[in-house]
Amino acid sequence: MASIDFWFSIGSTYTFLAVMRLSQIAAKSGVEFDWHPFNVRAIMIEMDNIPFAKKPVKAAYMWRDIERRAAKFGLTARFPIPYPLTELEQANRVAVLAAAEGWCAAYTVAAYERWFVNGEAAGSEPNLSASIAAAGQDAERVLKMANSEAGIDALYAATDEARGLGIFGSPSFVVDGELFWGHDRLDDAIEWQTNLDRATPG
Amino acid sequence: MASIDFWFSIGSTYTFLAVMRLSQIAAKSGVEFDWHPFNVRAIMIEMDNIPFAKKPVKAAYMWRDIERRAAKFGLTARFPIPYPLTELEQANRVAVLAAAEGWCAAYTVAAYERWFVNGEAAGSEPNLSASIAAAGQDAERVLKMANSEAGIDALYAATDEARGLGIFGSPSFVVDGELFWGHDRLDDAIEWQTNLDRATPG
Numbered sequence: 025m026a027s028i029d030f031w032f033s034i035g036s037t038y039t040f041l042a043v044m045r046l047s048q049i050a051a052k053s054g055v056e057f058d059w060h061p062f063n064v065r066a067i068m069i070e071m072d073n074i075p076f077a078k079k080p081v082k083a084a085y086m087w088r089d090i091e092r093r094a095a096k097f098g099l100t101a102r103f104p105i106p107y108p109l110t111e112l113e114q115a116n117r118v119a120v121l122a123a124a125e126g127w128c129a130a131y132t133v134a135a136y137e138r139w140f141v142n143g144e145a146a147g148s149e150p151n152l153s154a155s156i157a158a159a160g161q162d163a164e165r166v167l168k169m170a171n172s173e174a175g176i177d178a179l180y181a182a183t184d185e186a187r188g189l190g191i192f193g194s195p196s197f198v199v200d201g202e203l204f205w206g207h208d209r210l211d212d213a214i215e216w217q218t219n220l221d222r223a224t225p226g
Numbered sequence: 227m228a229s230i231d232f233w234f235s236i237g238s239t240y241t242f243l244a245v246m247r248l249s250q251i252a253a254k255s256g257v258e259f260d261w262h263p264f265n266v267r268a269i270m271i272e273m274d275n276i277p278f279a280k281k282p283v284k285a286a287y288m289w290r291d292i293e294r295r296a297a298k299f300g301l302t303a304r305f306p307i308p309y310p311l312t313e314l315e316q317a318n319r320v321a322v323l324a325a326a327e328g329w330c331a332a333y334t335v336a337a338y339e340r341w342f343v344n345g346e347a348a349g350s351e352p353n354l355s356a357s358i359a360a361a362g363q364d365a366e367r368v369l370k371m372a373n374s375e376a377g378i379d380a381l382y383a384a385t386d387e388a389r390g391l392g393i394f395g396s397p398s399f400v401v402d403g404e405l406f407w408g409h410d411r412l413d414d415a416i417e418w419q420t421n422l423d424r425a426t427p428g
Contacts (some may be wrong), residue, residue: 071281079273082394085407092404092414192284202294205287208410212294 027056028217029198031186033064034119034135034146035112036194037090037105041207043136043195044099047129055214059128061119062186063179064194065112071192077108093207094140106145115147117170117179118156124178127159134158229258230419231400233388235266236321236337236348237314238396239292239307243409245338245397246301249331257416261330263321264388265381266396267314273394279310295409296342308347317349319372319381320358326380329361336360 030046032039046057068074076083087103094101115135122128134155138144144151153163169175186196190203197204197213200220204213232248234241248259270276278285289305296303317337324330336357340346346353355365371377388398392405399406399415402422406415 071283073277073281073284075275075277079275079394081273081392082275085392085394085405088405089407089411096414190283190287192281192287203287203290205291206410208408209291212298 026200026217026220027058028213029060030057031060031062031189031191031194031196031198032132033062033112033194034115034132035109036064037086037107038207039195040090040101040136040140041093041097041099042210043132044140045097045210047133049210049214053214053218055217059119059123059132060186061116061123061128061132061179061182062191062194063113063116063183064186064191066183067187067192073192101140102143105140106143109145109147111147113147113179114167114170115152117175118152118166120178120182121166121170121175122159122161125161127161130159131155131161228402228419228422229260230415231262232259233262233264233391233393233396233398233400234334235264235314235396236317236334237311238266239288239309240409241397242292242303242338242342243295243299243301244412245334246342247299247412249335251412251416255416255420257419261321261325261334262388263318263325263330263334263381263384264393264396265315265318265385266388266393268385269389269394275394303342304345307342308345311347311349313349315349315381316369316372317354319377320354320368322380322384323368323372323377324361324363327363329363332361333357333363 030042032042049055050057076086087105091101091103119128119132122131132155135146135151138151138155139146144154153167156163156166189198191198191205193205195207195210197210199213199216202213202216204210204216232244234244251257252259278288289307293303293305321330321334324333334357337348337353340353340357341348346356355369358365358368391400393400393407395407397409397412399412401415401418404415404418406412406418
């Protein structure tokens, strides 16, 4: 069975729902997810696509919607969540390194849990180092690598790859060249993958 | 059983999915829908909330997404759909009158079918008069009333009511003061209504 590419940025609010549910969904559906961090904010600014900033009515709806959706899926979250966040590139540089080294899911789940449950802003301390530690890694080593020239370039490269796939928001799912945007399309992405697997058995 | 308020504007693309599915869903779920046309474009302009215009990557995704969703729900649609539309207020003024007179669903379904299947732009002729006729009404009478001062005021009043409910997009569903935005939240709105009915039997 092929896997679904899960493209996300730490700092995206709706991404919380996907990050917290993905391992359980993978276990249940048998579909695997490859975690691909990128910098959605950079792409959104390029496209002048800022859905919630300076839109208080829509932003208020978003929080209520996330609260209802979290409850529906049995996820703990304590509102209000620290928002907006000031520093995000570092958190996503760490995520890109984590993806290369194989501890991305554990780190990202920890970062979102600390942000949405403990009220610690994602991308800032103590969230950053604690989330790295939660994934069994040494924060000093990781932050040094993530903030090196190579670490900075790796996030740019990941963002270029996302842009090339037509990705403009987080979370996004890519299955066999098909792009599905939003946690709301997670079920459709899995269905697409399942139908592909049926069409090409073995 | 109470009903769900279905707020929509003719001209919204994603609203196609809700408009075409609603009567079947109502029959299946036992939940009733009250159709409330309003002018979403006016509210979106006020909020500087224009999700697709001048965002070609996002717009391209939208069409592909609607195409996939239409297929998923067994709806016929022929792409490309005429877009963007030039004239929408008249179509929605007619819808407001139709809601007052009790033929709003038939008219709106016809308008979307002609737009998405026959390629006739919604809000323009021949779509406008044909959709009125499809609802068993006399186009001349209806257009005269809809374009009268009272008809113009009625669309403003409906839009004011929507704004007061915190509505910022189409389609939206309102259940017991809870706002659900988008066709993607139709199931959640129905679930909310069903839980209410269980909580207050009789």
